[in-house]
Amino acid sequence: MNNIFTDTRLRSEIRQGLAKIGFTKPTPVQEKVIPAMLKGESVIVQAATGSGKTHAYLIPILNAIDEDARYVQAIVTAPSRELADQLYRVARQLRDNSGLNIAIAHLAGGSDRDRQIARFEQNEPQLVIATPGRLLDFADKKILLLDQVKNFVIDEADMTLDLGFLADVDKIAARLPKDVVMSAFSATIPVKLTNFLRKYMAKPEEIVIDNPAVIAPTIKNDLLDIGSKDRKKIVYKLLTMGQPYLALVFANTKQMVDELADYLTKQGLKVAKIHGSITERERKRTLREVRAGQYQYVVASDLAARGIDLPGVSLVINYEIPKDLEFIIHRIGRTGRNGLPGHAVTLVREEEMNRVGALEYMGVHFDFVEIKDGALAPRTHYRRRDNRTAANRQLDPHMKGVVKKIKSKRKPGYKKKIKQAIQEDNRKKRKIEARHEMRHQKHLRKRKREQKR
Template identity: 70%
Template sequence: MNNIFTNENIKPAIRQGLAKIHFTEPTKVQEKVIPVLLAHKNAVVQAVTGSGKTHSFLIPVLNEIDEKLEYPQAILTAPSRELSEQLYQVARELRDAAGLNISIAHFAGGSDRERQLKKIDNHKPQVVIATPGRLHDFVEKKILLLDYVKDFVIDEADMTLDMGFLADIDFIAQRLPKDTTLAAFSATIPVKLANFLRKYMSKPEQIVIDNPAVISPTIKNDLLDIGSKNRKAVLHQLLTLGQPYLAVIFANTKQTVDDLTRYLQDQGLKVAKIHGGITERERKRTLREVEAGQYQYVVATDLAARGLDIAGVSLVVNYEIPRDLEFVIHRIGRTGRNGLAGHAVTLIKAEEMNRIASLEKMGIHFDFVEIKNGELVPRKHYHSRNERNNSSYAIDNRVNGYVKKAKKKRKPGYKKKIKRVIQQDKAQKNKIEQRHKIRKAKQQRKKRREDRS
């Protein structure tokens, strides 16, 4: 089967850009989706984060843009400011690598609306990446025109449904040109979402991508909670525990890579760095020196996550979790290659556990560890503690007293009384929780109306 990244229907500049950011082997979702969207067919794609779905629609979308036409030609939506920001950054990376003269704009609720309006006045965007509420606002007020839109993509469609944004998407979809190519990407396709999509897509291509094991079974994948400790100090301690043959440490920005490199060098370690701020010539020289064994540690950005192919990487460290969670898979995949054993460690704090939960949903399994007596040892997983502490119906002290007394032998009817009190307490808390949800929903609706006014 021909590699879709070299397909002649994709502009040469984009093909070169893909090679530049080290996209050489397409994922399953990219193989199936890109030809469909290049052929201007509607698609409903069921694929999890981490499957490569983002580039499966970005490549066809950027391929269709007429650089001379200064109107929105593609609209991509994501349900939250964070997700839309991630999508915006990935789109810019591909555009810049391909050297395309395409204007990409990001519009999200919760951001400075006036500043976004000035951007539109100064330069009309050709690709719009937005949250549904802000997009509704700008289209309703005719700030953004839809007359020339060729592609409309709903990313994280199930989350869009869950967050109550389908009405906003509906408003946009009704106003699109009839020949617009529509695509929805979702981890799951609930009935309500399927019915909604059917309203705008007649016999779309249904593409379902299975979620295989995303991390090689030869890799030990650990999670290290740094607590209140200094992240750099923990990293240094980790790197010097067992003297890895070759360790690659991933950070999110060029500045952090530079900072970490200096810090580790000051600790006496032989450290090389790789990021987009160094020249291609310097990068190749550094890689040659690493392969020759002149360095034991390499600090890199995600630029190297796909393209770094060095034999003998025995340890990968995620110094911080990337904004685009898909990169965790590519980072970890630098070790444990060719059937060899590998080790990956991700540094986290308690407040980042929601991101770990997202990674686990993608099929990535972590083992919790801690540093004790100069070695990594297993520790209890957060989940069991969190489930106790964050129970929807935490029992207050009064009821807790009844529960403790229940362990003693009592007169007949006493246990029933305890159960009744607990049930009443749960019912009361449930009422309060429901009122809170209703109140919060009303506030959100009110805020959306104010944002649109």
């Protein structure tokens, strides 16, 4: 098979740019997506985090942009400011290394809107990377014109759905030209998302990149039963046993992120923290400092699991198992990227073993370990089999009924139906939690404005 990175359908500048940034062998998703998009086909792509989806669509998009035509020709949406910022940096890197004269705009909430408008009007971009809310705002105010857009990409489409931004994307998509090439990239494709995409895509090419291992084979994924020991002390011990290039510690709540970061700082570690309540300016500054190597340890909420890409993460520690079990996959996936070795350690107590069983049911494999002589050593958990069996008994009453109903029919694929039902229930709960969190943040902002008055 010909290497798509050297295909003559790509402009020579882009081929040279890919070589400069070390892109010599395409990933499976790039091998399938780039040729399809070069032919002008709409695609729906399901592939795991870290599979190379971003370059899979940015390469053909930049290839198709007419440098002499000064209007918006392509739009990429991302569900969070951090993701949009990450995509913007990747797009600029590819453009600059290719020597292309293409203007790229980054539109996201949390940044100075007036400054974004001034930049937009001063140099109208050909590629726009934006969050749905800010993109719709610019379209409503006629600052951004959609009538000549050729390519429209929805990145992290499942997260866009979960966070409630699909309505904004719907309003934008309805205004695009009829011949626009629309594509969607996602780790999962829920039914509601499929129905939305079919509304705008006549015959999209559906590309599914099988991920035989939920956790990449480059990652050593350990489970540490801490018993009655103090979690914070165990985390400190894990961080100081070796010398991780960059360690990322995940906690479930902003309050716990603050507490854990304060504790580790008092132990003499230089720790950065990232969560949703930190101001946009402070978060950007922290990320710049982490990428510059000024921090070896980062404590974060799940904002960093899907929204932030920190290169060089060699160790991930799950201080606790997330409420939404699927998030542990995204957390662990922050390490062992681009074929490099990674290490993840999840702290657990005996009463949480039912959740471990549920994760194993989802395909997450753990190696049980213990701290012995200042290092992690393998061990066998004496109740592993019992707790895995018990996992399905810990479902809430609604899901117990669903599982019982599906099992009673015992038709082919019933296990798959049970798994899909549990995942769909989790998605609904996650959406409700996200809605509550957004309302809470809105209420806090309102109170701050009233206090300033």
